[in-house]
Amino acid sequence: MRSAYSVEEVRHAEERLMARLPDGVLMQRAAAGLAAACAGLLGRVYGARVVLLVGSGANGGDTLWAGARLARRGAGVAAVLLAPERTHEAGLAALLAAGGRIADDPFEPLAAADLVLDGITGIGGRGGLRPDAVPVARAARGSDAVVVAVDLPSGVEADTGEVRGEALRADLTVTFGTYKPGLLVDPARGHAGAVRLVDIGLGGELPSVPRLEALQHADVARMLPLPGAGSDKYRRGVVGVAAGSARYPGAAVLAVAGALRGGAGAVRYVGPAADAVIARFPECLVGTGQPGTAGRVQSWVVGPGIGDRGDAVREVLAADVPVLVDADGLRLLDAADLRGRTAPTLLTPHAGEAAALLGVAREEVEAARLASVRELAARYGATVLLKGSTTLVADPGGGAVRADPMGTPWLATAGSGDVLSGLAGSLLAAGLDARDAASAAAYLHGLAARLAAARGTPLTAHDVAATLPEAWHGVREPGEGAGVGGSRA
Numbered sequence: 001m002r003s004a005y006s007v008e009e010v011r012h013a014e015e016r017l018m019a020r021l022p023d024g025v026l027m028q029r030a031a032a033g034l035a036a037a038c039a040g041l042l043g044r045v046y047g048a049r050v051v052l053l054v055g056s057g058a059n060g061g062d063t064l065w066a067g068a069r070l071a072r073r074g075a076g077v078a079a080v081l082l083a084p085e086r087t088h089e090a091g092l093a094a095l096l097a098a099g100g101r102i103a104d105d106p107f108e109p110l111a112a113a114d115l116v117l118d119g120i121t122g123i124g125g126r127g128g129l130r131p132d133a134v135p136v137a138r139a140a141r142g143s144d145a146v147v148v149a150v151d152l153p154s155g156v157e158a159d160t161g162e163v164r165g166e167a168l169r170a171d172l173t174v175t176f177g178t179y180k181p182g183l184l185v186d187p188a189r190g191h192a193g194a195v196r197l198v199d200i201g202l203g204g205e206l207p208s209v210p211r212l213e214a215l216q217h218a219d220v221a222r223m224l225p226l227p228g229a230g231s232d233k234y235r236r237g238v239v240g241v242a243a244g245s246a247r248y249p250g251a252a253v254l255a256v257a258g259a260l261r262g263g264a265g266a267v268r269y270v271g272p273a274a275d276a277v278i279a280r281f282p283e284c285l286v287g288t289g290q291p292g293t294a295g296r297v298q299s300w301v302v303g304p305g306i307g308d309r310g311d312a313v314r315e316v317l318a319a320d321v322p323v324l325v326d327a328d329g330l331r332l333l334d335a336a337d338l339r340g341r342t343a344p345t346l347l348t349p350h351a352g353e354a355a356a357l358l359g360v361a362r363e364e365v366e367a368a369r370l371a372s373v374r375e376l377a378a379r380y381g382a383t384v385l386l387k388g389s390t391t392l393v394a395d396p397g398g399g400a401v402r403a404d405p406m407g408t409p410w411l412a413t414a415g416s417g418d419v420l421s422g423l424a425g426s427l428l429a430a431g432l433d434a435r436d437a438a439s440a441a442a443y444l445h446g447l448a449a450r451l452a453a454a455r456g457t458p459l460t461a462h463d464v465a466a467t468l469p470e471a472w473h474g475v476r477e478p479g480e481g482a483g484v485g486g487s488r489a
């Protein structure tokens, strides 16, 4: 599990740790890790051309100290000072003593650089890049150099992943002590490139519950339901699917396709698309009536392609089992029906559906995904999976929000959300709690899409469903050909 903490939590942890250590030790640990990462990228440090973009705070200090280490190994290091009168003094002195120099004109060294270190702002940054830094950041990105962000890409909001204004785009971010939420949540995440964590000894000083966490293969593998000797199909869990309509039978087929690959013992479909479902999946139990007539299930998925069948949504929400509501079901949802429920509810909106549930514009949700998913969970008293470029899962009671690291834009294809709802519903039926079911489903769904996309052709929702067994295998046996699974962050 990768964990991210807020700026306030990082600062408190740093204070406690620094109180026990000689002055400057943490900055030296950060600079050493940063310089080592840069040396690894360069391959040969001697003779490399390195440019440091240096802001007014300790982030600039880290950058100068790392630059000094590279200069001592023979790199030609030029520092662009964006706030010359407030530059970290000891860092600058170290750089100059090691043979580095101050650049008078930022653009000339940038044009010839092999490596640029972005030390304009770190966790102390507020708002986007200041106007004077914008052309410099653009020149860095426009050069042939590899751009490494120090702690965070300058201009992004560390706590939220929001980008208010312009921000630097890095190829790699070397972050210190812990991940920050902005490194795991879009749009900021999209600026970070690959992310590498340098241990500076902060771990023991951080709270036990992080702000945000991102699953890895091993976490998902531990959650996956496996049958035992005493299992039968009912004990493994039965998932009910109330989806589809005469107009949208495909949504039912795709939700059932996801549900069949989620580890439940059986999938029961009820609704007007029964013929289409049984034609495709003879292993599915089907009925044409209302959800109330379906017989016992351990979880329900309701909503994909269901059209205007609000009665079906109400019937499902009256059942005392975990319920996942998606797509049309979210539009038909009456918040009052949720309040009376004691079993878990999982809502799975995309940004447009989330905006309608919150009564705001879609752009507002996309710009502030973390705040939006938290607000939805609190307001509706339900676990919420917010789909999109970074899929997020929040519980109504607070706790760590899960950020999915596996998503890929290949998933932006019609019907892939239906597959996800079936898959998550199946994991609910198998006994996972709502947050685990939602985040494990998003992870497997993203990994399946990556594996399918690696075949080199555009993919369909059906391909995602068909590749779920490979994704399942990939998380359980990560060594065996699931190379796509190594997450980029």
Ligand SMILES: NC(=O)C1=CN([C@@H]2O[C@H](COP(=O)(O)OP(=O)(O)OC[C@H]3O[C@@H](n4cnc5c(N)ncnc54)[C@H](O)[C@@H]3O)[C@@H](O)[C@H]2O)[C@@H](O)CC1
Pocket (backbone or CB within 6 Å): 014, 018, 026, 027, 028, 030, 055, 056, 057, 058, 059, 060, 062, 120, 121, 122, 123, 124, 125, 126, 127, 128, 129, 130, 150, 151, 152, 155, 176, 200
């Ligand atoms: N505190 C510690 O012990 C450690 C801190 N470390 C580094 O220290 C950083 C935090 O240092 P600071 O608290 O000094 O903060 P930063 O270096 O992130 O930036 C603060 C400075 O930037 C200015 N600023 C804020 N927003 C700006 C913007 N949009 N454009 C331009 N300037 C802006 C502020 O006026 C302030 O002077 C971390 O990100 C990390 O790189 C590491 O060395 C590890 C140890």
Ligand SMILES: Nc1ncnc2c1ncn2[C@@H]1O[C@H](COP(=O)(O)OP(=O)(O)O)[C@@H](O)[C@H]1O
Pocket (backbone or CB within 6 Å): 327, 350, 386, 387, 388, 389, 390, 391, 407, 408, 409, 410, 411, 412, 413, 414, 415, 416, 417, 418, 419, 420, 445
């Ligand atoms: N840009 C993107 N990057 C990553 N994943 C995306 C992106 N856009 C959409 N997705 C994913 O694709 C799926 C689409 O679901 P949804 O919006 O419900 O579409 P549909 O209703 O057609 O199935 C979700 O899992 C969502 O997270």
Ligand SMILES: [K+]
Pocket (backbone or CB within 6 Å): 059, 118, 119, 120, 121, 122, 149, 150, 151, 152, 153, 154
């Ligand atoms: K930075």
